[in-house]
Amino acid sequence: MEFFHVKRDIPFMSYGKLTTAISLGTFVLAVFFLVVKGLNFGVEFTGGTVMELRYAQSVEINQVRHGVESLKYGEVQVQSLGTTKDVMVRIPNIKGKSSAQLSNEVLDSLKKERSDVELRKVEFIGPSVGDELFTHGLTALILVCVGIVAYLMIRFEWRFALSAIIANMHDVVIILGVFALFQWEFSLTVLAGILAVLGYSVNESVVVFDRIRENFRKPNLRGKSVPEVIDNAITATMSRTIITHGSTEAMVLAMLIFGGAALHGFAMALTIGIVFGIYSSVLVASPLLLMFGVTRDRMIKPERIKEEAVV
Amino acid sequence: MNRYPLWKYVLLIVTLVLATLYTLPNFFGESPAVQVSSGRVTVKVTDAMVQQASKIAAAAGVTPIDAYFEAGSVKLRFKDTDSQIKAKDAIQAALGSDYVIALNLVSDTPAWLAKLHAKPMVLGLDLRGGVHFLLEVDMKAAVDKALEKTAGDIRRDLKAKKVRYGKISKERDRVEVQLRDAETLAAANKALRDTLVNLKVETVSSDGNYKLIVTYPEAALLQLKNDAVKQNITTLHNRVNELGVAEPVIQQQGEGRIVVQLPGVQDTAKAKDILGRTATLEVRLVEDDQAKLAEAINGNVPAGFELMTERRGSEGESVPILLRKEVELTGENINDAQAGFDEQNAPAVHLGLDATGASIFKDLTRENVNKRIAMILVEKGKGEVVTAPVVRGEIGGGRVQISGSMNVTEANDTALLLRAGSLAAPMDIVEERTIGPSLGKENISKGFNSTLYGFAAIAIFMMIYYRVFGVVSTLALGANLLFLIALLSLLGVTLTLPGIAAIALTLGMAIDSNVLINERVREELRDGQSPHMAIQNGYQHAFDTILDSNITTLIAGLALLIFGSGAVRGFAWVHCLGIMTSMFSAVFVSRALINLIYGRRRNLTTLSV
Numbered sequence: 001m002e003f004f005h006v007k008r009d010i011p012f013m014s015y016g017k018l019t020t021a022i023s024l025g026t027f028v029l030a031v032f033f034l035v036v037k038g039l040n041f042g043v044e045f046t047g048g049t050v051m052e053l054r055y056a057q058s059v060e061i062n063q064v065r066h067g068v069e070s071l072k073y074g075e076v077q078v079q080s081l082g083t084t085k086d087v088m089v090r091i092p093n094i095k096g097k098s099s100a101q102l103s104n105e106v107l108d109s110l111k112k113e114r115s116d117v118e119l120r121k122v123e124f125i126g127p128s129v130g131d132e133l134f135t136h137g138l139t140a141l142i143l144v145c146v147g148i149v150a151y152l153m154i155r156f157e158w159r160f161a162l163s164a165i166i167a168n169m170h171d172v173v174i175i176l177g178v179f180a181l182f183q184w185e186f187s188l189t190v191l192a193g194i195l196a197v198l199g200y201s202v203n204e205s206v207v208v209f210d211r212i213r214e215n216f217r218k219p220n221l222r223g224k225s226v227p228e229v230i231d232n233a234i235t236a237t238m239s240r241t242i243i244t245h246g247s248t249e250a251m252v253l254a255m256l257i258f259g260g261a262a263l264h265g266f267a268m269a270l271t272i273g274i275v276f277g278i279y280s281s282v283l284v285a286s287p288l289l290l291m292f293g294v295t296r297d298r299m300i301k302p303e304r305i306k307e308e309a310v311v
Numbered sequence: 312m313n314r315y316p317l318w319k320y321v322l323l324i325v326t327l328v329l330a331t332l333y334t335l336p337n338f339f340g341e342s343p344a345v346q347v348s349s350g351r352v353t354v355k356v357t358d359a360m361v362q363q364a365s366k367i368a369a370a371a372g373v374t375p376i377d378a379y380f381e382a383g384s385v386k387l388r389f390k391d392t393d394s395q396i397k398a399k400d401a402i403q404a405a406l407g408s409d410y411v412i413a414l415n416l417v418s419d420t421p422a423w424l425a426k427l428h429a430k431p432m433v434l435g436l437d438l439r440g441g442v443h444f445l446l447e448v449d450m451k452a453a454v455d456k457a458l459e460k461t462a463g464d465i466r467r468d469l470k471a472k473k474v475r476y477g478k479i480s481k482e483r484d485r486v487e488v489q490l491r492d493a494e495t496l497a498a499a500n501k502a503l504r505d506t507l508v509n510l511k512v513e514t515v516s517s518d519g520n521y522k523l524i525v526t527y528p529e530a531a532l533l534q535l536k537n538d539a540v541k542q543n544i545t546t547l548h549n550r551v552n553e554l555g556v557a558e559p560v561i562q563q564q565g566e567g568r569i570v571v572q573l574p575g576v577q578d579t580a581k582a583k584d585i586l587g588r589t590a591t592l593e594v595r596l597v598e599d600d601q602a603k604l605a606e607a608i609n610g611n612v613p614a615g616f617e618l619m620t621e622r623r624g625s626e627g628e629s630v631p632i633l634l635r636k637e638v639e640l641t642g643e644n645i646n647d648a649q650a651g652f653d654e655q656n657a658p659a660v661h662l663g664l665d666a667t668g669a670s671i672f673k674d675l676t677r678e679n680v681n682k683r684i685a686m687i688l689v690e691k692g693k694g695e696v697v698t699a700p701v702v703r704g705e706i707g708g709g710r711v712q713i714s715g716s717m718n719v720t721e722a723n724d725t726a727l728l729l730r731a732g733s734l735a736a737p738m739d740i741v742e743e744r745t746i747g748p749s750l751g752k753e754n755i756s757k758g759f760n761s762t763l764y765g766f767a768a769i770a771i772f773m774m775i776y777y778r779v780f781g782v783v784s785t786l787a788l789g790a791n792l793l794f795l796i797a798l799l800s801l802l803g804v805t806l807t808l809p810g811i812a813a814i815a816l817t818l819g820m821a822i823d824s825n826v827l828i829n830e831r832v833r834e835e836l837r838d839g840q841s842p843h844m845a846i847q848n849g850y851q852h853a854f855d856t857i858l859d860s861n862i863t864t865l866i867a868g869l870a871l872l873i874f875g876s877g878a879v880r881g882f883a884w885v886h887c888l889g890i891m892t893s894m895f896s897a898v899f900v901s902r903a904l905i906n907l908i909y910g911r912r913r914n915l916t917t918l919s920v
Contacts, residue, residue: 002833003776052750120750126741129445140874147866155859189809192871192882196816199867203820203860207827210856240830243776244823247769251819254765255812260757262437262808270816 002239009235013227016287023284027170030177037180042187042265043090045134047127049102051089056116058084067110073102081261086120093127137191144195145169148202156209157298163288164205167280171201175272190265197273200248204241204281211237212289216296226295230286241278249274312843314910315903323903327790333797336420336431342376343395344417345402346557347410348384354409360385364402371401377422386417414575415557432800435807435881438755440748441574442582446543446738448567453539454484454532460646461510461525462486463666465503467709472502488523496521509534536567543738544569547586569738575748583740592642592729594675597683597699598633607633619687621696632696634685639675644668648729650722658722659714660698662729669709677705686729698725758811765815766792769822777829779919783904784825791821791889791896798888807881817889820864824897828853832920842915850902857897865890 012019043050053064064087065078077090091102103122110117145165152161172194179186211233215221221229252274256267347364349356358380364387365378373394375387389395395414403412418431436443458481465488469476476499477489488503490496496514500523503512509531515522527535540563551559551573560572576582598604598616607618608631615636620629647663664672675684685699700713717725770788773781795814799806832849840848868890871883909915 118747119745120747122743122745124740124743126445126447126739128447129742136874140870143870143873144867147870148863151863151866188879189812189882192809192879195867195871196813196882196886199864200820202863202867203823206860206863207856210859214852236834237830240823240826243830244826247772247822247826248816248819250768250772251762251765251815254761254768255815258757258761258764259812260753262754263758263761263812266809266812 003242006235006238009228009231010238011227012231012234012282013287013290015283016227016290019283020287023170023280026174026177030174030180033177033180034173037183039176039180039186040183041130042185042190043123043125044188045130045186047093047125047130049091049093049125050121050123051091051103051106051119052081052121053087053089053107053110054118054120055085055087055114056118059087059114059117061087063113064089064110067113068106071105071109086261133188140195141172141198144198148198152202152206152209156213157294159289159292159294159298160209163285163292164202164209166288167205167285168198168201168277170284171273171276171280172198174276175269178272179269184268185265187265189263190269193266193269194273197270197277201273201277201281204277205285207237207240208233208281208286209289212286212294227290229296230290234282234286241282245274245278312910313846313906315906320903320907323900327793330790330793330797332424332427333429333801334793336418336424336429337796337800339419339421339431341416342388342390342419343392344386344388344415345375345395345399346384346386346413346415347402347406348413349410356380356384356410364406367402367405368398371397373398373401386415388417388419411555413555413557428801430800430803432796432806433803434751434755435805435810436572436574436744436751437746437808438751438758438806439574440746440751441572442576443573443742443744443746444571444583444586444740445564445742446547446569446571446586447741448536448540448543448569449737449739450536450539450567452737453535454527455481457527457535457646458484458486460663460665461507464506464663464709465525467666467669468502468506469499471708472498474499474502484526486525488525490521490523492521496523499523540567540569547571551586568741583743586738586740592645592697593638593687593689593694594640594672595638595685595687596635596679597685598635599683600633604631604633607631619685619694619696621685621699632685632699634687634696639684640664640668640671642729644671645729648726650719650726653712653714655714657714658717658719659712660717660722660726660729662711662713664709664711666709669707672709672711673705673707676702680704688729697729754808755811758808758815762811762815762818766818769818773822773825777920779908780829780832780905783901783908784822784829786904787825787896787901788818788821790900791893792818794892794896795885795889798892799885802888804884804888805881806885809879809882810885813882813885813889817886817893821889821893821897823860824853824857824893825901827856828897828901829920832918836918836920842909842918845918846905846909850898854898857894861890861894 061078061080065076068076068078068089068091073091073094075092077088079088079090080086081088089106091106094102103119103124107117107119148168149161149165152164175194175197176186178184179190184190212230215229215233221232224232249271252267252270255263256271259267345364345368347356347360361378361380364385365375368375368387373389375389375398377388379386387398389398399412399414402410406412420430462479462481465486466476466479469488475491475495477491479486479488488499490499493516496516500512500514503523503525507525509528511526511528513524513526515524544561544563547561547569548559551561551571556573556576558574560570562570564570571586573582603613603616607613607616612618612633617634617636619632619634621632644665644667645662646665646668647661649661651659651661653659679702681701681703683699683701686697687694688697698713700715713725766788770785773784773788775781777784792814795817799810804810828850831853832845835845835848835852836842865887868883868887871879872887909918
């Protein structure tokens with residue numbers, strides 16, 4: 001059985017300008033949302049107290065919100081957690097009150113209204129921890145980039161390394177942009193997901209690059225121009241790309257559907273990451289390669305042809 | 312062509328068998344258990360406790376299925392929760408408050424597997440329920456305290472050595488001593504250098520201003536901070552014991568932070584209360600009058616006295632001891648306690664007192680030569696005599712040495728206990744998580760289900776799309792999962808919910824290698840290669856790509872590991888191990904299977920791919 005076998009090379013590179021323009025547009029939009037709306041940082045980054053409550057019978061969110069707001073803690077958030085019984089309450093850090101006091105007060109005040117509420121989870125994060133996470137997260141991101149660039153420079157050459165990392169940073173920024181647009185919570189697991197996407201999406205570019213390098217070495221592709229060689233490489237890896245991503249996406253979707261609230265952000269980041277990972281490895285990294293001026297002679301050491309003396 | 316030598320198959324079978332063995336413990340489930348551990352630093356649980364606790368339980372009519380000693384505590388397994396509770400009450404009553412008796416769940420892994428160090432994966436708090444705290448030791452307070460003490464020491468020292476000094480003040484990170492002239496400066500310098508051995512003493516003399524500046528060098532500062540953390544960890548251990556938690560985790564994290572994890576504890580308020588308490592040290596006089604002591608033992612304690620017990624000898628048998636009620640000195644005035652050696656090279660504990668403490672102690676020892684003074688650690692409102700040495704003579708200068716019949720461990724323990732009542736720098740809770748047990752169970756089932764459904768979908772697709780090669784890929788993927796879980800169990804990696812997510816993701820990504828191989832084989836066939844050549848070349852070409860793409864993914868994984876804390880770390884571990892196992896299974900396992908299927912067939916005309 002074969003679905004995705006394409007007989008003729010698809011001229012991807014001729015669309016190079018268009019795809020790069022689309023990318024640039026999306027990228028700018030993502031940056032715009034990041035700047036204007038900003039990320040909705042989870043409690044790990046901002047500090048504060050998060051409580052997860054469960055009611056035995058379904059409950060009106062407004063009722064809970066009203067109950068929590070009557071305590072006057074400033075900016076509290078009350079959201080439902082996917083069901084009518086599960087509620088999440090987020091309270092900012094308050095000077096002079098420990099998280100235990102806070103959570104007890106909230107629970108007591110809610111118990112007065114409805115006795116069937118139970119506390120399922122409390123998380124309290126001090127303000128200092130959040131700042132650290134921030135720097136740690138950035139450090140990790142930079143470390144990943146440097147490591148990947150170094151490895152690709154050794155295995156291929158600098159043009160490949162640079163295009164791959166640009167394409168992947170573009171993925172990361174777009175995921176962040178989507179999170180900013182919808183104001184989904186950006187938590188620590190989402191960050192882990194994003195770093196995983198980074199590795200994943202580089203992996204994607206590497207598969208295409210590998211093929212490009214191989215094509216440069218193939219004798220039957222000798223006469224072709226560089227764009228044609230790249231087109232052939234992308235087309236050849238096309239079916240594998242679709243199947244692999246289909247499989248991974250199936251896994252991630254299973255997480256998204258069955259994984260519940262705890263895995264939601266992580267699965268969401270990966271879902272977006274995989275879609276853009278395909279796009280960027282094919283339609284961003286390769287045109288960039290062309291722009292940086294990759295050529296056959298630069299990829300493989302030219303064989304010396306012995307000059308015969310003419311007598 | 313396409314045949315593996317016998318040793319490769321043997322190797323494959325051996326790895327598969329091993330992986331199965333180490334994965335097995337995860338399927339045995341758990342049964343209720345009672346855990347006996349030490350309730351005080353001075354009490355050690357040993358192998359002998361296994362017999363003792365089993366006897367007590369049997370006497371109460373509940374015989375444990377299994378009892379063993381592990382990592383400083385004894386665990387007894389029971390068939391149901393009723394007998395578990397019964398046994399707990401019986402053991403608690405028999406052993407008293409020196410031991411912590413906690414309810415626990417232990418794995419039902421059979422003994423022969425446990426002997427091979429096969430154990431189930433450790434579940435993180437998010438899968439098991441419990442409390443997690445991150446505490447920060449207030450280093451500034453610890454350093455400030457030390458500087459204050461140093462200033463006091465200098466004052467006393469210069470007084471004793473008759474050096475005239477001006478103002479002694481504690482600045483931000485130093486102690487400054489004002490002096491009158493160059494002569495006194497030199498004298499003071501000499502005097503202090505002798506006493507403040509591990510501190511940096513500098514002299515400043517410029518235009519009629521003579522100053523001594525005492526600072527903590529980097530090494531001493533580090534020592535100070537490490538001691539503060541270490542001591543707080545010890546103190547925390549003692550307190551957590553009181554909660555009766557089965558397997559608490561108390562570890563240092565980074566510089567000056569302590570992680571406390573209490574599985575199964577729901578009452579955070581109580582936990583925080585207990586963690587936040589401080590122990591105090593008291594020095595009191597011992598009444599050695601035998602008549603009074605005998606009277607007190609008979610239940611008639613004279614007014615102004617208190618009866619306590621003291622541990623003596625290596626067996627730690629309790630001896631009654633009668634103390635005066637007046638507290639002569641508290642831990643506030645003790646600024647240091649270190650284990651070391653005395654002049655005869657016998658183990659000893661060296662105490663350092665501050666100025667106030669030193670003068671009190673001087674009077675106390677002068678008036679009570681040849682009597683005993685007791686050092687009592689008061690915690691949870693209950694006192695315990697740590698040591699009760701005999702005073703040999705007047706002790707001035709604030710340096711006290713306690714030596715006698717103790718070995719090195721005892722000296723260390725005593726020093727630690729004495730420090731526990733004094734130095735502990737204050738701690739703040741900077742992070743806290745409570746996860747209810749029901750949530751933990753839900754998290755496990757959700758994580759497990761999503762992995763299962765995802766895996767099933769991939770397997771079905773692969774088998775339909777790639778036929779025989781697809782079946783082989785699915786088997787390789789299964790082997791990959793087996794290897795991964797075996798490794799995680801063997802290494803004792805704590806499994807968290809993000810870890811389960813990483814397992815799912817690893818499987819999703821591992822399919823990549825298989826698809827690369829299968830597609831490559833198809834391509835070779837299309838290019839008109841013979842089936843055998845196609846297998847050979849397909850695997851070979853695919854391998855280069857697999858290596859490249861997996862190494863880049865591994866780089867990302869390693870970065871996560873380095874930076875990781877908590878949740879991210881759990882994810883990263885699984886991610887990195889998963890990449891290794893998926894490379895092994897995609898290349899080696901699947902090739903072995905393909906060779907097994909096709910390798911013997913000489914006149915192979917088609918491949919089912």
